Structure formats: C-alpha cells, structure tokens
Amino acid sequence: MKNNPAVRFLVIPLLLVLLGCSLVTAPQTAQETPVPATATPPPASLSADAIEALVDAAVNERLAQLERTPVAYTAPTVIETDLEATLTALYARANPAVVYIIVSSGGVANSSGSGFVYTHGGYIVTNSHVVSDGSTFEIVFYNGDRAMAKLIGADPDSDLAVLKVDSLPEGIEPLPVTQTDTLQVGQFVVAIGNPFGEQGSMTLGIVSGLGRSLQSQRSLMGSSTYSLPEVVQTDAPINPGNSGGPLLNLNGEVVGVNAAIASVTGTSSGVGFSIPAAAVRRVVPSLISDGRYVYPYMGVSFDGEITLAEQELYGLPQIQGAYVVAVTAGGPGDKAGIIAADPNTGRGGDLIIALDDQPINSFDDLNSFLSFHASPGQTIAVKVLRGNETVTLSLTLGARP
Template identity: 65%
Template sequence: MYKQRWILILLLLSILGAAGCSLSQPVANGGSSNQAIILDTTTPATEVAAAPETAAIDEEALAARVLAEVQAQLATAQAQETLSNIAYEANTALNTNDLESTLINLYQQANPAVVYIVVPSVGSGSGFVYSEDGYIVTNNHVVSGSRSFEVVFANGDRMAAELVGTDVDSDLAVIKVAQLPEGVKPLPLANSDDAQVGQMVVAIGNPFGEQGSMSLGIVSGLGRSLESQRQLGSGSSYSLPDVIQTDAPINPGNSGGPLLNLAGQVVGINSAIASTTGTNSGVGFAIPVNAVRRIVPSLITDGSYAYPYMGAGFDAEVSLEEQSVYGLTQTQGTYVVSVTPGSPAEKAGLIAADPTTGRGGDLIIAIDGLPIQDFGDMNKYLVFNTSVGQTVELTVLRGGETITLSLTLGERP
C-alpha cells in the first residue's frame, strides 16, 4: 500500500514538473497553435490548448485535474487494503476461536482426572489418574514423609489414598484410591520423544490450593536434566535426563500435575521451577512422560525402580578449556573423571583421569554404536533403553586410539 501511494505521489509530482517545463518554453511560431499535454490515465486523453504567447496556461486547473485522478486511485488502493485487513482480522478471530474451543474441550476432558492431594500436617500438591484401578501418579516430593493422603477430585469427591511406590531419583511416586468416581478416566500418555520446542502445552493443577487451575504456555526447551533429591557422599548426584522445560506458569501446588499437549495427552509431570522468589518465573520443568512409562509400572508392582549402574563419574560437558586441560583431541563425548572400586566400570576396564593432572581418562564417544555428544546423551540411553544386568558396548578414545569395551550394568545403589 505504501509503495503504491508513493508511486502515485511521484506520478503527480512528475506530471506537474512536466507541465512546469512546458510553461517555461515559448510557444512555437508566436501564434495560436494547438499544443497538447496527454495524461496517462484510464480516462480519454485530453488536449489542453495553448493560449496566445502573451497569455499564461491555467496552471491551477491542470494541477486540479491531476490531483483528482491521483486521489481516485489512492481511494481505490485504500479500499483494497481495508478489505485485505478485514479478511486478515476475520482469519485471526477464527483461529482464536478454534484455540479457545480446543482449550475449553481439553479442560473439560482432562480436569476430572487431575486430583488435589492433601498431605496431613505437611502440605498439598497435584496428581493425575494413571489407571482405571485407582492408581494416581504424582511427585515423590509431594508425598515424601507420609503414607496416607486425602485425594480431592474435580467433582468434589474426597477419598483416602495410600502410598504404593516412590522413586527419589526421578521424583515420581504412585498412590492409590480404592475406587475412582463415576465417569473419571485415566489421562492418555503421549510420547515425550515427539515433543518439540514451540509446541503449545497446558498445565492443570492446584497452585496455592486453587483446585483445577489451568495455565497455557509452550515447550521452551528439551533435553534438560533434573538432579535427584538425594545427595551422594561425594557431593555428586544422579540426574534424570530428557526433562522438558516450559513457560506454562507452574507454582507451588502444581507439583505432580500433568503437562498436556493440545490433544489432552500427558507429555510431562510438572516437578520444579527455577526461581529466586519460589514462584513462577517462566522457567518450569516437567518429568518426561517416557520416564513415567518406564518407571511407574515398577513402582506399582515392586514399590521401587532399579536403575542400571556403571559406577563411574563423568564430566557433563567438555568445554574447550577442559579439552586443553584433559589433553583431548575433541570435545564430543563424556569424559571419565572417576571410577568406583569394584564397580561395573572398573570390571570393564574404564580408566579415570589422574586426579592431580586431569589427564589420562577415557573419553566415551558412543554406546551400543550410538554416538554421544555429552553425558546427557549417554544418561538418556542408559535410563530409557537399558536394564540391570544388560551388557553395553562402549566406544572409547584412549591415548589417541579408539577401543571398544563391554560393560555389564549393575544396579544403582
């Protein structure tokens, strides 16, 4: 539109300029010859006769005709732009209405399966119905320190629940009610490997005790890690890989509630926030639902989950500075900084870095043929694809050579 307007204005100026040049020139032969200026418009060409030499051409009339034509074309262009804007606004409204309908339907379908968990003398949190026989998934930190709970459903039904199983390293727990209220169905589970940054998600839970609250956001990041709540004697800790970062508002009380895609499927379990105030800062973290798929069945049957164990400590990411310190030829991989005596790692022959120089350790660059960029890649593979007693093949860079080691995984202590 702006381009058209400038073209028309320039056309007006050029025509008036041309008219000015004609007026500055003497009329040929000094008589009453018919000199014409032709306007390039959609109207018939118009002849403007020159007056005798001693008379001036009607400059104002010419300008008025040109201006009228330009204004007519501007009006047409403006009308087209207005119609275009109306169409755009209509489409925007349609999309907004579609999103609103989706969110309303999602809430109506999912909220009955989201519960408010009251922990006597401790606090409260959220959870969601996992199975038709009354199992409910929540966070370990919500139920920690108690074995009996009160569960409040969206319809107001209150039921007693008992603890079934917990896993501190994933921050997952399972509780159970004797029977679900009529009409309440388990929430379907997505595949968290399908999650994408920018994907819209909603969190449903009970922030600050406000039951059945829903908030909207996006997946802000993937492949984050969540440290275990238990600390090892060495000051290090285990971590859960492949955690989902979201900006959907998560506050105290949301813990254990579902993070859902717009299809109403659980993609994660809201677990933690990064904040200096203890409330939402736009950086929240959800346990990937694939961890639920892998860990929760064992919590139901055994009350706990057995993680595979290598028995080695690693540098999470090798920086360029560390590459120089360690004397490595590349940064891709995970560097062995310690090996626990008697562990599967020691039995497999993994070599740790010299604690005084930082050099001489093995750099693991692949596991079972899968290249790894850092410790997060290897940890994800171990947690989601291996089991206790399974043997894995490690591709290792050692002293400039590539070797393969077989390691039989133990059970994490």
C-alpha cells in the same frame, strides 16, 4: 498556525467543501447546453495567507465539534478461535482426572500437591517430593469427592510416585501418557493442577526447551549425584501446588509431570520443568508392580561438560563425549577396564564416544541412554577414545545403589 502537512492532508476535503467545490459531479446528459465561456468571469485567485486562514478555521471548528461530542462505547467482538475451542474441550475432558493431594503427618496437614489418574484401577501419579514428608494422603477429586490413598511406591531419582485409591468417582477417565517422544520447542502445552490450593487451574504455554536435567531428590539431600535427563522446559505458569500435575499437549496426552520451577521468589518466573513422558512410561509400571524402580549402573563418574579450555588442559582429541574422571573400585566400569583421569593432573581418562553404537556427544547423551534404553544385567559395548586410540570394551551393567 504552524504548517503541518499531515493536518493539511486530512482537511483538504473540508477545504474543498468550503470553497464550493464538488468532490463528485453528476454525469452530463447529451442534451445539456454548454455555458458560454464569457458567461461567468473567472474567480479571483486566493492568496496563500487566505488559504491557510481557511484551513485553520476548518480544523479549529472540527476539533471543537469533536470536543463536544461524547465517544460512543462499542463492545469488543468476542471471536471464538480454533485454539480457544480446543482448550475448553481439553479442559472439560482432562480436568476430571486431575486430583488435589493433601499430605499429612501425625494427623496434621503439612503440604499439598497435584496428581492425575493413571488407570481405572485407582492408581494416581504424582511427584516423589509431594509425598516424601507424609504418612497419610487425602485425595480430593474435581467434583468434591474425597478418598484416602495408599502410597504404592516412590522414586526420588525421577521424582515420580504412585498413590492408589480403592475406587474412582463415576465418569473419570485416566489421562493417556504419550507413547512418542516427538515434542518440539514452540509446541503448545497446558498445565492443570492446584497452584496455591486453587483446585482445577489450567495455564497455557509452550515447550520452551528440551533436553534439560534435574537433580535427583537424593542429590538435593546430599546423598547422591544422580540427575534425570530429557526434562521438558515450559513457560506455562507453574507454581507451588502444581507439582505432580500433568503437562498436556493439545491432544490431551500427558507429555510431562510438572515438578519444579526456576525462581528466586518461589513463584512462576516463566521457567518450569516437567518430568518427561519417557520417564513416566519406564518408571511408573515398575512402581506399581514392585514399589520401586532400579536403574542401571556403570560405576563411573564423569565431567559434566567439556569446555575448550578443559579439552586443552586434559589433552583430549575432541570435546564430544563423556570424560571419565573416576571409576568405582570393583564396579561394572572397573571390571570392564575403563580408565579414569589422573586425580592430580586430570589427564589420561577414557573419553566415551558410543554405547551400543549409539553416539555419545556429552554426559547428557550417556545419562539418557542409561535412564531410558538400558537395564541392570544388560551387557553393552562401550567405545572409548584412549589417547589417539579407539577401544571397545564390554560392560555388564549393575544396579544403581
């Protein structure tokens, strides 16, 4: 047998037993008579070969015993963690307010999605793209009850829509929408919806990114270039059929409305996107009262992201800001005196660095300000870098066409 220090270490207690040694000795009493040193001759010392032979024999015998002994199965111990208890309680509380939406046109069901009860009055929030191809909408509640819903309003730029049923089944409580925007990357979230028509499915994940943007549904159809800012990214599995369902924090508050996934297969790839609660708070009440939401409008187009190469090309003093590449003739920006870049050289455009004293470090910052902190008809102060000069302009916002 080859030398194996690990094996030798493991079998030392065996070897001690085989050699007649004791690992634990009984305490001697005071009356014990000592044995004369000459009573027993010292044992003959063992050679290295003899010790190795004894070790080999002990190991082989133990291995043979293990091979003959069946392994006893021990059932795993299930430990209920605080997270597990939180999730089960959250599902029991939130799932009754999540609905399955069957979308039909001409009497034929052509798609489905999810939604959630927003008020006791029967208003249901979902995605604009869920209802865009339908004329009739059937709501299936968690307990199997069904009702027809009316489309109240839809906003393709935020991908939000509101349906309404005449009454709710007993016991359904609307889901609260968080009133704060304090999400952090790493925070636990759950998605509840109907992926592939599997009603009442819940998945768990984390907030994996913040400050993303999604193209407007109108942009996807080629009729605009608008995008929604502050979109929440999550790795909670989201699949077809989850659209319109809530993304919840562990307090059971809606922090987003599940809308899209980044995927080459059409199924979850671990990158899902949810419309932020800030958009729900701002857009949904307007959809309920007016059937539509009107965004503020500057009449200005921007370079989405300024790279270091573009900074040098355009001769900009810094990369922080929103660079103006076009101004709509007669629009609010034009009336305020905002200057666009030369279409041939890309130079000479204003670099917006603040709106109403709020720093603008990128186009996303500007888009967030307009989407969540401004309204049509409002006059704002626009601070721009024009060459090496700082200029402040007064601009009255219009309504987005």
